[in-house]
Amino acid sequence: MDMAPENYPDLSLHHLEEDVLERSKTIPSAWYVHPSYHDLDRKYVFSRSWQYVCSSARLAVQGDYVTDIVAGNPVILVRENEQTLKAYYNVCKHRGGPLAMDACGHAKVLQCKYHGWTYLLDGSLRGVPRFDRTELFDKKDFGLTPIAVREWQGMVFLCLEPSFAPPFEEVVAGIAERIHPATLEHLQFYKRDLYTVESNWKVYVDNYLEGYHIPLVHPDLMSVLDFRSYQTETHPHYSLQFSPLKDGNHAYGSSSDQAYYYFIFPNMMLNIMPGRLQINRVDAKRSDSCSTVFDYYYSSITPTDLDGRIKEDLAFSDHVQQEDVEICEFVQRGLSSNAYDQGRFSYDLEGGVHHFQLSLKRAYRVAREDLLAGENVSGGEPS
Ligand code: FES
Ligand SMILES: [Fe+2]
Structure with missing residues (x-):
């Protein structure tokens, strides 16, 4: 750019x-x-x-996910548990593959569709196939990048750069x-x-x-x-x-x-x-x-x-x-x-x-x- x-x-x-x-x-x-x-x-x-993404009803059950493109960025929203909704860039930390390729679905873990790295719903990297001989590699450094997310009136919104945006509650006040x-x-x-x-x-x-x-x-x-x-x-x-x-x-x-x-x-x-x-x-x-x-x-x-x-x-x-x-x-x-x-x-x-x-x-x-x-x-x- x-x-x-x-x-x-x-x-x-x-x-x-x-x-x-x-x-x-x-x-x-x-x-x-x-x-x-x-x-x-x-x-x-x-x-x-x-940015509005979807109805909360589409993310009702643990593991439900929805993908979207927001401001040109692939994103994924996933229900981590009853209380918590998470949003991440839909981008694997290995070489940029997608964690999900369809518009919505249900998953126990988020597995990259390129080479199979696996992330827990909290965004931490868990499974890394065939990486035993890769040196100085710590899975903790390769968690998914989180995105700010809010639910309001049964709808889900996210913001890529919340530190530069007004608080959501102020926006809809x-x-x-x-x-x-x-x-x-x-x-x-x-x-x-x-x-x-x-x-x-x-x-x-x-x-x-x-x-x-x-x-x-x-x-x-x-x-x-x-x-x-x-x-x-x-x-x-x-x-x-x-x-x-x-x-x-x-x-x-x-x-x-x-x-x-x-x-x-x-x-x-x-x-x-x-x-x-x-x-x-x-x-x-x-x-x-x-x-x-x-x-x-x-x-x-x-x-x-x-x-x-x-x-x-x-x-x-x-x-x-x-x-x-x-x-x-x-x-x-x-x-x-x-x-x-x-x-x-x-x-x-x-x-x-x-x-x-x-x-x-x-x-x-x-x-x-x-x-x-x-x-x-x-x-x-x-x-
Ligand atoms: S890009 Fe995700 S596993 Fe390779
Ligand atoms: Fe019009």
């Missing part, structure tokens, strides 16, 4: 300035299109934040109280959908964070939400968009019910409606490509629900997502064009985008300081 400052166009103090919503410009297009920002995002944004009497922890995981979006991950996040595009991009969603009452609240680590639901014949309840759209920096969304949670995680694949995980949870998953409410919810979510994917891919091409660099915000409807971009600027400011302090810097500032 070449982290020389000259490789980061528009990472200047001027671009990192934090203006109020009324006066702020949007972030420069280079941050969405220049390939070097991909590595910077991994290191300074995704590795230094809490206030959410459970705000959505009361709705709760998340009794919802049951039903299904995961995965979408690929040919745009930078920030394009997808920006788009999620504003209701401004709803009338033109999502005419059917307009008919479900009471758009005139749409509001955005901002908090230290997340923003909340909410809107009462219109009365009517749809899967989401009635006008006494709220839809809550939480965005937790940098890439997690909790979409809460009565008896239903959809959680999204946006993963950067390349500078011009990302994927989005959609996990669906419901209060009840009976055959009647599956054939009615849930079927309707999945179909409608997919429909809205296809509309978002299409517009995001167009926007990526627009941001990459000669015609665009920075825009402005609607005060009424784009406060969430502004809030996200301020958090991003804070992460980039740290990156810039590190870049300037690095050995590669030979005087001068990033352009």
